[in-house]
Amino acid sequence: MSEVTSSKIQSTRVGMDAAAIKQSILEHLVHTQSRFPDVASESDWYNALAHAVRDRMLERMMVTAKTYKANKSRTVCYLSAEFLPGPHLANNILALGIWQEVQEAVAQLGLDFESLLEEEVEPGLGNGGLGRLAACYMDSMATLKIPAIGYGIRYEFGIFRQEIEDGWQVEKTDKWLSYGNPWEIPRPRLRFNVHFGGHTEQFKDIDGILRVKWIPEWRVIGVAHDTPVMGYGVKNTNLLRLWSSEAAESFNFQAFNTGDYYGAVNEKVTSENLTKVLYPNDEPEAGKRLRLEQQYFFVSCSLQDMVRIYLQSGDPLDQFHHKYTAQLNDTHPAIAIPELMRLLVDRNQMDWDTAWHVTRNTFAYTNHTLLPEALEKWPLDLFKKVLPRHLEIIYEINSRFLDEARMKIHGLNGHLEKLSIIEEGARPQVRMAHLAVVGSYKVNGVAELHSELLRQNVLPDFHALWPDKITNVTNGVTPRRFMLLSNQPLAHLLRERIGCGWVTDLDSLHKLEALADDPDFQQQWQKVKRRNKERLARHALAATGQKIDPDSLFDVQVKRVHEYKRQHLNLLHIITLYNRLKDNPGLDIPPRTFVFGGKAAPGYFMAKLIIKAINSVAEVINRDPDMDGRLRVVFFPNFNVKTAHCIYPGADVSEQISLAGKEASGTGNMKFALNGALTVGTLDGANIEIREEVGKENFFLFGMTEAEVSALQQQGYHPQDYCQNDPELKSALDFLASGYFSHGDATLFRPLVDNLLNGDPYKVLVDYRSYVDCQARISEAYRDRQEWTRMSILNVARMGKFSSDRSIQEYTNNIWKIASVDVF
Numbered sequence: 001m002s003e004v005t006s007s008k009i010q011s012t013r014v015g016m017d018a019a020a021i022k023q024s025i026l027e028h029l030v031h032t033q034s035r036f037p038d039v040a041s042e043s044d045w046y047n048a049l050a051h052a053v054r055d056r057m058l059e060r061m062m063v064t065a066k067t068y069k070a071n072k073s074r075t076v077c078y079l080s081a082e083f084l085p086g087p088h089l090a091n092n093i094l095a096l097g098i099w100q101e102v103q104e105a106v107a108q109l110g111l112d113f114e115s116l117l118e119e120e121v122e123p124g125l126g127n128g129g130l131g132r133l134a135a136c137y138m139d140s141m142a143t144l145k146i147p148a149i150g151y152g153i154r155y156e157f158g159i160f161r162q163e164i165e166d167g168w169q170v171e172k173t174d175k176w177l178s179y180g181n182p183w184e185i186p187r188p189r190l191r192f193n194v195h196f197g198g199h200t201e202q203f204k205d206i207d208g209i210l211r212v213k214w215i216p217e218w219r220v221i222g223v224a225h226d227t228p229v230m231g232y233g234v235k236n237t238n239l240l241r242l243w244s245s246e247a248a249e250s251f252n253f254q255a256f257n258t259g260d261y262y263g264a265v266n267e268k269v270t271s272e273n274l275t276k277v278l279y280p281n282d283e284p285e286a287g288k289r290l291r292l293e294q295q296y297f298f299v300s301c302s303l304q305d306m307v308r309i310y311l312q313s314g315d316p317l318d319q320f321h322h323k324y325t326a327q328l329n330d331t332h333p334a335i336a337i338p339e340l341m342r343l344l345v346d347r348n349q350m351d352w353d354t355a356w357h358v359t360r361n362t363f364a365y366t367n368h369t370l371l372p373e374a375l376e377k378w379p380l381d382l383f384k385k386v387l388p389r390h391l392e393i394i395y396e397i398n399s400r401f402l403d404e405a406r407m408k409i410h411g412l413n414g415h416l417e418k419l420s421i422i423e424e425g426a427r428p429q430v431r432m433a434h435l436a437v438v439g440s441y442k443v444n445g446v447a448e449l450h451s452e453l454l455r456q457n458v459l460p461d462f463h464a465l466w467p468d469k470i471t472n473v474t475n476g477v478t479p480r481r482f483m484l485l486s487n488q489p490l491a492h493l494l495r496e497r498i499g500c501g502w503v504t505d506l507d508s509l510h511k512l513e514a515l516a517d518d519p520d521f522q523q524q525w526q527k528v529k530r531r532n533k534e535r536l537a538r539h540a541l542a543a544t545g546q547k548i549d550p551d552s553l554f555d556v557q558v559k560r561v562h563e564y565k566r567q568h569l570n571l572l573h574i575i576t577l578y579n580r581l582k583d584n585p586g587l588d589i590p591p592r593t594f595v596f597g598g599k600a601a602p603g604y605f606m607a608k609l610i611i612k613a614i615n616s617v618a619e620v621i622n623r624d625p626d627m628d629g630r631l632r633v634v635f636f637p638n639f640n641v642k643t644a645h646c647i648y649p650g651a652d653v654s655e656q657i658s659l660a661g662k663e664a665s666g667t668g669n670m671k672f673a674l675n676g677a678l679t680v681g682t683l684d685g686a687n688i689e690i691r692e693e694v695g696k697e698n699f700f701l702f703g704m705t706e707a708e709v710s711a712l713q714q715q716g717y718h719p720q721d722y723c724q725n726d727p728e729l730k731s732a733l734d735f736l737a738s739g740y741f742s743h744g745d746a747t748l749f750r751p752l753v754d755n756l757l758n759g760d761p762y763k764v765l766v767d768y769r770s771y772v773d774c775q776a777r778i779s780e781a782y783r784d785r786q787e788w789t790r791m792s793i794l795n796v797a798r799m800g801k802f803s804s805d806r807s808i809q810e811y812t813n814n815i816w817k818i819a820s821v822d823v824f
């Protein structure tokens with residue numbers, strides 16, 4: 001019977017040829033969308049196509065789950081408060097290997113494939129690099145056949161949609177679920193209680209053992225929503241399981257009957273608020289309590305789910321860490337450590353030592369930042385109100401840990417304070433990074449320099465205590481989405497010349513080295529770049545109304561807007577170029593288009609002022625007839641994965657200009673270089689490793705090293721000296737402050753200029769001269785197209801290291817110790 005059923009399924013729902021796909025689309029149009037072709041909208045067709053593709057994935061997802069279950073496979077649980085997967089449809093079609101077939105089916109139906117792809121609203125469930133990295137890793141884990149579940153939050157509203165009004169960023173609610181989400185499978189029966197507040201009581205169990213009972217004050221329910229994540233060219237289909245919150249009692253009849261209509265739905269509103277919105281980074285005060293509740297909520301659901309799955313195997317819980325390794329993506333999920341202890345000790349009556357052994361061997365922690373303000377800390381009083389039992393567990397963990405440390409670092413009491421999970425002071429706090437380090441078996445940074453700085457500066461006492469604990473895994477990005485999918489002209493050329501092996505073995509791009517000097521190949525390379533620049537120009541026109549010339553050099557900086565990333569350094573260079581061209585109209589420099597994109601956290605005044613400054617400078621330059629054909633500036637609104645698809649391939653120059661020692665790794669730097677842009681960058685994060693790989697002659701380096709930055713900080717930094725000693729810098733700052741770019745308003749950009757002159761925390765003024773000179777070298781280099789193209793080819797040829805497959809292989813071998821599992 002089951003054979004019959006499955007072969008029937010095979011023929012009607014999962015056939016891979018164009019005819020079967022077309023049939024599926026039509027069936028879904030009728031049976032899922034309830035529309036007939038004459039009246040179906042683009043959105044109906046998109047949904048029908050998405051469901052047709054999804055059918056073909058679900059079968060694989062079930063076979064995968066069955067295989068992992070039968071094998072009792074060790075599994076990675078990737079705990080992350082953010083996932084930025086980007087649009088699913090095209091990526092899934094590619095992974096299934098049915099691109100041509102779908103195109104054919106869609107064409108037969110008289111539809112336009114590109115506009116169907118455009119219909120998709122991407123899930124913006126992350127802020128930037130961290131969330132996108134999680135998505136790249138999900139892709140690589142599936143492709144490398146590593147059993148994995150990504151656990152996170154199904155935010156009802158993702159990262160805000162950025163609009164630019166009068167040059168300012170305006171935040172609009174991201175209602176990504178408004179039109180439904182064909183990629184997720186709701187699991188209304190997969191639900192867990194999550195408790196908050198209240199107090200704890202001690203009691204003796206029947207064996208006379210003293211135990212603790214948590215009497216919480218309120219609870220919500222977490223409901224699972226699954227999204228399949230397919231590996232490329234393999235059957236393995238892993239799971240992204242996101243939790244949304246529901247009220248335990250969504251309607252209070254009693255309140256309703258007494259006429260209290262608001263009271264009747266109060267609980268529903270409060271409970272659902274929990275997963276309502278993703279908090280933007282760098283907004284420390286925004287909804288602090290709600291954020292802690294969000295973190296606990298998703299972590300508790302995930303761990304309860306892991307325990308549930310585990311117990312199905314019949315194995316004893318003290319072996320839990322053999323089945324699972326849980327990766328903490330930054331400190332956001334670090335509350336998982338006391339939560340697992342609670343589940344083991346309080347719920348399953350395990351003794352503390354065994355539970356601690358299991359916990360400490362379950363978690364590994366990735367740190368993504370060196371910025372002190374981004375290392376999470378929770379005020380003790382707040383923590384106690386929300387999670388009283390967890391605070392007790394943290395105290396116990398801390399006290400036992402400090403005993404262990406005391407013995408190891410005999411007599412050094414001062415160190416203990418620095419190691420403690422609790423920070424004393426006027427308002428004591430829980431240091432989540434310390435909790436994560438103590439409760440994990442491995443800690444990793446995300447680039448060589450970053451990991452080294454973690455060992456030396458951020459966690460030196462932990463490093464002294466456990467010299468083998470802090471390791472490095474340099475970030476990577478998926479070549480499937482960021483080359484094969486988003487740069488099809490390049491993928492096409494590569495297929496013709498070196499085959500397709502690079503899609504899953506990025507090192508094989510090395511084969512391009514032999515072609516770097518071949519004039520014919522160079523010409524084809526230039527054609528590819530030209531097509532991508534034309535595409536970027538079309539998108540820029542649609543998004544900003546601004547016409548840009550694909551013949552000019554496209555100089556691009558896209559990433560979150562933050563002072564440490566120094567978009568304002570880029571801006572000072574633009575103003576300098578403008579001044580030079582105004583003063584000397586005959587100056588011969590290659591025409592340039594500067595492209596910016598990125599969101600600022602809504603509460604981050606300086607970052608928002610930088611966006612305004614970019615747009616104001618753009619307005620003046622783009623309006624000035626003297627700049628016609630010479631200089632253009634555009635700010636691309638609402639930078640996200642979808643817009644990224646057309647921006648990276650169209651860039652000639654990639655701006656990676658953070659102050660050395662501040663950018664943990666960067667991943668945009670990798671995406672640009674993989675698409676043939678040349679990097680202008682500091683020795684920061686993964687730039688260092690990119691430069692090592694591509695060769696220093698193929699990388700435009702400027703600025704201080706991290707050691708020089710530290711030395712300058714020590715000796716005392718006086719930004720005004722730099723301004724006084726550099727007339728071009730002074731003039732650029734004066735222009736910005738004067739009102740020249742702000743319709744005569746000399747107050748608008750004063751805070752930005754004052755910040756640079758009186759403090760300049762990210763040393764923009766120190767690196768200015770070196771940056772501007774480096775940019776002049778870029779202009780010179782761009783004149784020699786042959787040499788430029790050669791450098792571009794070599795950049796791509798040598799980027800193999802930066803595949804997320806390599807990163808995942810390192811996690812697998814060095815941290816998780818997990819084996820791949822074939823799914824047939």
Ligand code: GFP
Nearest residue numbers: 128129130368663664665666667
């Ligand atoms: C953070 C760091 C980046 C790093 C990513 C991923 O990015 O340097 O590349 O994490 O590890 F800052 P954001 O989430 O802050 O953008």
